[in-house]
Amino acid sequence: MFKVSVKFTRTAAHSLKRTMSSQEQDVLFETLNNAGIITLNRPKALNSLNYSMVAKLLPQLREWENQKTLVIIKGAGEKAFCAGGDVKVAIDKVEGPRFFNAEYNVNYLIGKYKIPYVALINGITMGGGLGMSVHGRYRIATEKTMIAMPETKIGLIPDVGGSYFLPRLQVNLGLYLGLTGDRLKGKDVVKSGIATHFVSSKRLYELEMLLSRCTNNVEIDNLLNKFNEPSEEFSLADNIKHINYCFAASTIEEIIERLEKVQNDWSVKTLKTLGQMCPGSLKLTLRALQRGAQLSLGQCLQMEYRVACRATENHDFPEGVRALLIDKDNNPQWKPKTLAEVDDDYVESYFKKLPQDKELQFFDSKL
Template sequence: MFKLSVNLTRSASHYIKRTMSSQEQDVLFETLNNAGIITLNRPKALNSLNTSMVTKLLPQLQEWESKKTLVIVKGAGDKAFCAGGDVKAAIDKVEGPRFFYTEYNCNYLIGKYKIPYIAIINGITMGGGLGLSVHGRYRIATEKTVIAMPETKIGLFPDVGGSYFLPRLQVNLGLYLGLTGDRLKGWDVVKSGIATHYVPSKRLYELEVLLSRCTDEVEVDNLLNKFHEPSEQFSLSDNIKHINYCFAASTIEEIIERLQKVQNDWSEKTLKTLSQMCPGSLKITLRALQRGAQLELGQCLKMEYRVACRATENHDFPEGVRALLIDKDNNPQWKPKTLAEVTDDYVESYFKKLPHDRELQFFDSKL
């Protein structure tokens, strides 16, 4: 068991004062011993990401990569790490692509970060919040953690590198999560492979300060392993074989056929969930995950950027955000309306290359 020292308390009080004095900022950057600390600071909006935040994150992460021993990222308050991107802004045809461009550059940098990047995913972590965590070396879940990629419900698709990390989860779990938007909580997040460690939320403060004193990755690794608590059973374990079977199908229609054959409570619930999703999004998502399984992270993000830009230009994404988040009538009018109407040409139109000057370029690109 680790004990807090007097020095720890002093540095902590200084850190808290600094944080409180900059409450108006949407993202906070602090130094604590050897660590750079990032706090997503929009607690009333569940720390959802906007263009302002990702525009500040990218250069700071680049600077710290060569100056710090490690980086810790967390969310303000205890409700959320990050509930996703601010999709009300992202549906704008100009603002949306600008936001995705910088956000995806952040995802790319995190995926290739040279020093330990530790995301404390305490509370709600969805969409863009997974993009800021899952590509990093360490992801710490707590009993408050709830993760999901719910984009198919709003006419989008699991982006922020979702086409990279979801197909790499075991037993087709990623395809299940990406298509249904199902939530995983607490220990399930570790069991799924999305988190690397489980630490009770009451120990996070102690862990953060002790992490900040680490001088290399070996110390970080050892410390996290000491705080990590052993697992409980995976809540989806009874249906893993069904998930693996149903979501191995190559089309949405065949996934539905296989679910109909399973005939249990889980399959009936999953069928109902899929029926509530945007038909176009389901087919676009499946195509993105199938292709992403064969691509590197950077290639996935370039592919996703094309799809995301097309989503801002088409009907379903703005309509889904309107129905679920703006008017809240929960009655989206999808176009195409049914799976049968979603043609292969329609799906492929989202994946076509953009004009050269609109393609996603990474900050370290030679072009």
């Protein structure tokens, strides 16, 4: 009896050690039937992305593209799919561009992925989390999903391909979401066009098991349609006409003028929100989304990379991260301080090409 007990204890210790070592990995890769499964594995940090994670994702996704029927990506824990990139690191002049380079290469690959890419966006999905999901073929929202692109609050622009997917949303919704950082939840995420299907979070495990057995696109489509729940009325429905009108304006100043004319609870709240954002970021974001509407995903990412690299060298991005995430005094001192001070030269300086050796190169570039 004693021997058995000792043996069991050793086995238990061994299995505990294995569990602990797997927990230390920030991204997990598994094969299940015909699917490659990715788990973003930093639940305490809401699965926010760091360089280590994106550097591992690129080679694994490229390998699976030629070996699997599909790829499924999800977040560890119950709270988040991915709350974005680790911006405390991204503000560094050296580490920031290195991180953005690797991250944008993953975004680019997802956008041109040859096999179905299924993102289970259960929980918080912000910034870089949208970059890891929205460019793929299928995005599954649940009642726990909450999406946002909150970059204008920290002195950046909605990147990770935000300049590509936001201007392509209906009725200027993307310009509204990109400038205000407003959040959408649950079935609204499908209504907006950011998610493709809505499935109850209780059914995700079952869905994942069945998806992994699919052998082709038709089977995947049929299965997702069986699990999909019909969407309800969009929570922004009453203000869609106002969003479409206000955010069709060609300048931030004119957007504000139009909002002032609307005069309802939504417009008052939206004006207040815009007033809390970084003035430079608002103008940079509008310019990026206006240009991105005419560009491919790759061109958008190259444009965003120029802006992101310049943001690490300028005042507002490090200052926004300091005020909101490091010191948490919520009192950023923006430079330029007002919209009037953000002139065209300032905006254009962010979009100028970088030196050739510093430009964003994609992994499949012929150069």
